[in-house]
Amino acid sequence: MSEVHTTDVVIIGAGPVGLFAVFELGLLDLKAHVIDILDRPGGQCTELYPEKPIYDIPGHPVVGAQQLVDNLMMQIRPFGPTFHFSQQVETVERLEDGTFRLSTDAGTEFHTKVVVIAAGGGSFQPKRPPVPGIEAYEGSSVFYAVRKIEAFRGEDVVIVGGGDSALDWTLALQPVARRLALVHRRDDFRGAPHSVEKMRELVAAGAIDLVIGQVGELEGEGQTLAAALVKTADGTVKRVPATRMLPFFGLTMKLGPIADWGIHLHENLIAVDTEKFETSEKGIFAIGDINTYPGKLKLILSGFHEGALMAQAAKRIVDPGKRVVFQYTTSSTALQRKLGVQ
Amino acid sequence: MPKITFIPYRQEEIVVDAEIGATVMETAVRNGVPGIEAECGGACACATCHVWVDPSWYPKVGAPQPMEEDMLDFAWDVRATSRLSCQMKVTEEMDGLIVEVPERQA
Numbered sequence: 404m405s406e407v408h409t410t411d412v413v414i415i416g417a418g419p420v421g422l423f424a425v426f427e428l429g430l431l432d433l434k435a436h437v438i439d440i441l442d443r444p445g446g447q448c449t450e451l452y453p454e455k456p457i458y459d460i461p462g463h464p465v466v467g468a469q470q471l472v473d474n475l476m477m478q479i480r481p482f483g484p485t486f487h488f489s490q491q492v493e494t495v496e497r498l499e500d501g502t503f504r505l506s507t508d509a510g511t512e513f514h515t516k517v518v519v520i521a522a523g524g525g526s527f528q529p530k531r532p533p534v535p536g537i538e539a540y541e542g543s544s545v546f547y548a549v550r551k552i553e554a555f556r557g558e559d560v561v562i563v564g565g566g567d568s569a570l571d572w573t574l575a576l577q578p579v580a581r582r583l584a585l586v587h588r589r590d591d592f593r594g595a596p597h598s599v600e601k602m603r604e605l606v607a608a609g610a611i612d613l614v615i616g617q618v619g620e621l622e623g624e625g626q627t628l629a630a631a632l633v634k635t636a637d638g639t640v641k642r643v644p645a646t647r648m649l650p651f652f653g654l655t656m657k658l659g660p661i662a663d664w665g666i667h668l669h670e671n672l673i674a675v676d677t678e679k680f681e682t683s684e685k686g687i688f689a690i691g692d693i694n695t696y697p698g699k700l701k702l703i704l705s706g707f708h709e710g711a712l713m714a715q716a717a718k719r720i721v722d723p724g725k726r727v728v729f730q731y732t733t734s735s736t737a738l739q740r741k742l743g744v745q
Numbered sequence: 746m747p748k749i750t751f752i753p754y755r756q757e758e759i760v761v762d763a764e765i766g767a768t769v770m771e772t773a774v775r776n777g778v779p780g781i782e783a784e785c786g787g788a789c790a791c792a793t794c795h796v797w798v799d800p801s802w803y804p805k806v807g808a809p810q811p812m813e814e815d816m817l818d819f820a821w822d823v824r825a826t827s828r829l830s831c832q833m834k835v836t837e838e839m840d841g842l843i844v845e846v847p848e849r850q851a
Contacts, residue, residue, distance in 0.1 A: 451790040524784075533821035533851050565818050588823055593815045617823065652851070653819045655784070655791070 406512070408485070410436045411721045413505055413515040415492050415661075418446025420691030420706030421521035422475040427714035429482030430730075430738055433721055436513060438487045440526045445472035447523055450654070461704060471703075481743045487511055491526055495664045501686065517717045520673060520682070520689040521706070524656035532563065532650045534618050544628035545648045549576070557581050559644040561631050563618055564651030570594035570602055572649055577611050584612040584643045586633055614643055618650075661693075669695050679716035680709045686720055688713045747840035751778045751796075754848040763835040769844065770794040770831035780846035787831040789813055793850040794830040795820040799843035802826075806833060806842070821851050 412428055414421045417439035425435045441450060445468075453469035460466055466474070490509035495518060497503055505513040529547035531537060537545055549555070549572055560580040562573050565587040571594075573585045585602065590613075592599045605611045616635035622642070623629045631645045658671050667674045667683035672695035675681060681688050690713055691706035699705070718727055732738045746762040749772055753759065761776040763769070773781040773794070782793035789812055798806050803826040809817060813832045817823050830844065 447785075451785055452788040455788055530819060530851060533849055565815075588818060589814075591814070593818070653792075655851075 407504075407514050408436055408512070409514045410434050410485075411515065412436070412517040412519055412717055413438065413492075413503075413513050414484075414519045414521055415439075416446060416521035416523055416691070416693075417441070417444040417486065417488075418521060418523045418691065419448055419471060419475055419703050420523070420710060421446070421519070422472070422479055423707050424519055424521055424690060424710040424713065425479040425482055425484045426475075427711045428717060429479065429484075430732070430741060431714055431718040431727065432741070433517075433714070433717060434484075435482070435519075436485045436487060436515075438490060438492055438507060438511075440489065440491045442489045444476060444486065444488075445469065448472050450527065457703070459702060459704060481741060491659065493660050495687070497684070497686075503686065516686065516721045518687045519710075519713060519717070520661065520687065520693055521691045521710075522658075522661065523692045525658040525661070525693070526656065527654040528657045528659065529650075530652040530655040532618065532652045534621055534650075536621055537650075540621065540623060540626055540628045540648070543626040544623065544646060545650070547650065549649065552576065552579055555579055555647055558647040560584070561586060561618075561643055561645035561648045562651070563587070563631075563648065565589070565592045565594065566651060566653075567594040567598065568651040569649075570598040572651075573602055573611065574598060574605075577605060580647075582612070582644065584614055584645070586614045586616065586618060586631065586643065588615070588617045590615050612643070614641060616641065621645075621648075678712065680713045681716060688717065747835055747837060747842070749835070749839065750841075750843045751776075752843065752845040753779045754846055763839070765835050765837060767835050768831050769796070769833040769835060769842075770829075772835060773830060773846075778846065780848075780850065781830060782850045783831060784850075789816055789829060789832055792816045792819040792829060795823075795850055796828055796830045796844040796846055797824050798826040798828050799845070800826050802842050802844075805838060819851060820847075821849055822847055 411433040412435040414437045417437050448468035455468050456465045490507040493508050494506050502516050555576050556579040560583045562569050563586045577583050606613045614633050616633040618631045619634040620632040631643045633641045673689035675689050675694045677696050680690050690709035692701045749763045751759045763772040770783050784793040785791035813829050
């Protein structure tokens with residue numbers, strides 16, 4: 404069975420604010436595990452705008468978003484955080500002694516004294532295409548990921564999109580599908596040139612259909628999809644048989660399971676105090692873009708500040724009764740030892 | 746200051762003064778134009794500031810760059826004059842620009 408990681412702090416979200424929290428906690432000798440739904444650190448900085456310059460990080464007149472993440476990873480290295488990528492925390496349960504048990508959708512479990520939610524805009528989820536009534540078919544005919552190729556054998560498969568996911572699954576499912584159609588709004592693809600080439604070969608050989616247009620409506624009964632009606636550029640509608648549909652419309656951010664943890668929310672954000680950035684649940688903190696309080700600004704630098712204050716409060720929970728002496732990294736030999744300064 | 750007319754879905758049009766150099770998205774958000782979500786804040790990363798440029802204005806505004814064109818794949822009801830408003834910078838020549846806001850942003 405899955406092992407249980409025992410730790411002082413679990414940080415949910417490996418964006419800049421979650422990463423810097425590792426640093427502030429580390430200075431106070433608190434060990435952290437960091438969980439993220441993406442497959443690498445950086446959150447929105449890495450996923451949405453790695454090349455974009457940021458101009459309001461103190462001390463950096465300009466820094467690229469990915470560069471900032473790389474710098475933070477270097478800065479927290481002395482504290483050896485453990486990362487758990489490509490998984491989402493599903494449940495947070497408070498035990499009788501006030502500590503928490505967390506579990507992810509990958510089956511990883513944690514036993515921790517403190518939970519820090521640094522989940523930014525929420526977790527990245529596949530975007531639902533804006534086709535009326537699509538919800539009815541989700542999970543039965545419409546899927547946003549392929550778990551088992553066999554589930555598509557002998558089906559009329561429609562894949563929607565023009566990026567790598569759409570192309571990769573077109574190539575992978577073509578051999579098992581009864582018939583496969585790739586639907587994209589323009590005859591130009593963002594995916595890897597090699598995949599585009601292979602897809603074009605299949606189209607030329609008549610092995611798959613390529614339909615240029617946008618899915619406007621779905622046809623089916625109950626939860627069973629029958630066809631996608633595709634609006635083409637000249638305004639005509641083409642009926643494409645579809646018993647399975649895979650839309651790849653990119654990612655969006657959703658609050659996700661956090662909404663079910665019994666924490667007080669305010670307009671889909673987590674309400675916190677401004678002394679400790681603690682939520683309505685003792686021992687659960689929220690820092691960065693996901694929290695709200697009077698005067699809140701969604702700035703990375705605010706998230707850094709919130710992390711520093713949170714760490715002080717987390718320390719009192721993890722090591723109650725222990726006196727915390729406030730120290731500066733510039734002059735404290737104890738802190739410098741932790742940072743590995745020679 | 747150039748004036749921009751926004752036509753929100755099934756609502757009265759809104760005429761606003763636009764600052765040269767600001768984006769059309771920023772202009773919309775500052776003036777509370779409904780239907781422009783701009784989830785990513787203008788990073789050309791989400792396609793939730795999608796507008797239909799009035800066809801008579803499209804030649805002046807111009808076609809999207811490849812990155813924006815890619816992102817438009819994720820928008821709803823993309824038309825021949827679709828643009829992401831965060832990628833349109835206001836110029837003096839845009840005085841009188843008319844853009845329509847779709848019923849929804851993805």
